């Protein structure tokens with residue numbers, strides 16, 4: 001039985017471990033799970049403490065490695081993380097492995113050159129990725145320590161490493177974990193998801209050397225499979241038109257349509273559209289000014305686990321004034337962008 | 344024994360939204376004793392199951408909404424993928440609607 005029972009109470013597991021109706025191997029399985037569960041809880045507590053310690057350290061000047069190490073592991077279609085380490089992933093003949101390596105390296109370079117950030121924790125943390133996760137697995141995720149990519153089912157989705165904004169999105173979840181520490185539900189969850197889309201798409205534009213007018217603002221356009229394309233879906237999300245018919249996951253983009261409990265991948269449309277409106281009004285390249293405001297709003301303050309969207313919006317308004325005091329047009333653009341989405 | 348209905352939700356694509364769906368069902372009787380016990384455990388932990396996923400660092404992970412009939416009506420739990428027995432996971436099929 002595959003069971004990492006981190007939320008089943010230990011007493012329930014122990015009860016099953018002693019349940020006479022179950023066979024001896026099954027009872028042993030529950031006993032083992034109870035044991036693993038106890039250790040997993042300790043590990044999770046330690047991971048939380050580590051995040052807080054590294055966040056505190058990263059605020060102090062530290063001499064660390066200039067660039068983070070990049071590693072890739074191959075799950076070989078299992079769902080066991082991290083998978084087998086790959087030697088020299090940058091020169092692998094497996095294009096998924098090579099792409100995960102190259103694009104993760106580029107995201108690290110993006111954060112370093114554009115924002116002066118040294119990896120996820122700003123202290124040179126190794127960036128680990130796992131590829132070929134599961135069978136026909138239609139997802140990519142950040143598990144708190146590493147990025148993980150499925151190959152898709154070759155119908156709805158293809159290889160999740162193929163959209164570099166997806167790689168930027170997942171890595172940015174790590175940055176958020178080490179900075180604002182946003183929760184993953186309600187308004188904070190929507191902000192969490194939006195920040196990942198915003199930095200993912202900025203990375204994609206930076207990699208292509210695009211201005212805001214040249215960019216297509218699509219999220220996940222290169223992971224659409226033939227079945228999705230045949231039905232005229234061209235992306236997961238479109239930051240320029242979050243509710244459009246060509247989005248496989250169309251989003252609301254006005255705060256009046258937000259409701260508590262909404263999946264953060266939908267409520268993120270509100271802040272996504274605000275960023276798009278502001279970046280377009282300011283012009284040039286998204287990461288030059290508006291991206292700098294967003295980065296400062298994410299990294300320049302204490303953690304704000306349950307942050308509301310209005311609080312984030314007001315923070316960017318204030319930052320537009322303090323970071324660009326003479327640029328009234330930019331300040332107005334930031335204000336207008338948020339007003340456009342009802343914030 | 345009854346039917347268990349399973350819906351996979353969330354993930355980077357936001358399964359469970361207007362177009363992306365992933366659903367399945369299986370008969371409790373067809374599950375092994377261990378899987379039946381695991382399902383019982385998921386429902387037994389219902390009250391406590393909600394607190395932890397929000398605190399866990401997993402982002403873009405799948406969750407599963409699992410429903411079954413009880414004498415007092417339909418009971419539903421929502422749990423992260425790592426909690427769900429493989430037999431239930433493999434019963435769902437991704438689709439575009």
Ligand SMILES: [Zn+2]
Pocket residue numbers: 169173193196355402403
């Ligand atoms: Zn995400």
